[in-house]
Amino acid sequence: MNDWIVAHDATQGKKAYAIECLRCGEIQHVATPIDVTCYVAMGRAFEEMHQHCREPALAEARDEPN
Numbered sequence: 001m002n003d004w005i006v007a008h009d010a011t012q013g014k015k016a017y018a019i020e021c022l023r024c025g026e027i028q029h030v031a032t033p034i035d036v037t038c039y040v041a042m043g044r045a046f047e048e049m050h051q052h053c054r055e056p057a058l059a060e061a062r063d064e065p066n
């Protein structure tokens with residue numbers, strides 16, 4: 001399970017219903033209402049793209065000089 005890839009609820013303003021990778025911060029916006037099959041397919045595709053994203057702490061340590 002990739003618990004850093006989440007779908008937001010309706011209370012998140014611009015992120016409402018969006019799918020987000022909490023490791024790299026990329027957001028997949030979703031226009032609702034949407035066919036559930038499409039939503040699931042979008043989620044699966046997003047999950048595949050981000051399943052190898054690193055923990056933020058590790059990324060910061062490697063990418064930032066200080």
Ligand SMILES: [Zn+2]
Binds near residue numbers: 023026049053
């Ligand atoms: Zn990511």
